[in-house]
Amino acid sequence: MVATFQIIGHKKSGKTTLINDFFKIGQQLGYEIAVIKHTHGPVDIPRNTDTGKFYERSNDVLLINDTQTIHYQRNIQQSALAQIRQMQNTTKADFLIIEGLKELDYPKIALLKKDETPAVFGEISQIKHFVSIQQTTTTEDLLSVMDLDVRKEFITKFLRE
Template identity: 65%
Template sequence: MVTTFQIIGHKKSGKTTLTNDFLKFGKAAGYSFSVVKHTHGPVDIPANTDTGKFYQQSDDVLLLNDSQTIHYQRKIAKTASEQITELQKNSPADFLIIEGLKELDYPKITLLKEDEVKSDFADISQILVFASIQKDESNIISLMDTDERKKFIINFLREIQ
């Protein structure tokens, strides 16, 4: 089964930046990834496109072309945990990164914003690392420098696998 971990933090903490760097630096090191992205708002599919029209009128839309598949699904009967478990079983990737969904029980990298401290996440399980892309403090890992971020990512992937 795919090795699963989470990147969590409040809005604008750098979750997407770090996730993208995991994909970029990890892929360059020979790893493959699947990603679950949690979003609080609706997915914006323009209604004036073919896809938007299909999406408005159906519960499922599967887009296929020669290089990719995209699945839009609404009215999902399964919980987020059940969907992730299904993806874990079927993913050919080395790693599954879950961005967000801090209530899940997987190992986590927690990103702190400039005005946050570790105790802001006291009720969250399985935090392996506190880090920040926005500040440099002695009690957390600073990921402000891209080279340091790359080293952290490669070491993290080796250790968690």
């Protein structure tokens, strides 16, 4: 099964930046990375397109072409965890990053915004690293990864472990 971990943090903490860096560095190391993105709002599909019209009228739309497939579903009967397990068993990726869903029990990297401390994550389980793209100071419980070279080193070490 694919190695799975989470990247969690509050809005605008740098989750997308860090995940994009995982993609770039992972690719350089020869790894394939898959991602699950949790979103709090509905998926926005423009209604004035064919896809939007189909999505508006159906709970299950599969878009396919010669190079990609996108499956849009509403009213899903499976839990998020069941869907994640399904992807874990079907992806060909080396790593699966789950963005968000902090209540799940996977190893986590917690991103802190400027002036946040690890205490903001209270009782969240399995946090392996507290990092910040916004804070300049590294402390005993927080690694500053503002510097791109430090971030690359952190990601490389994380993926190899």
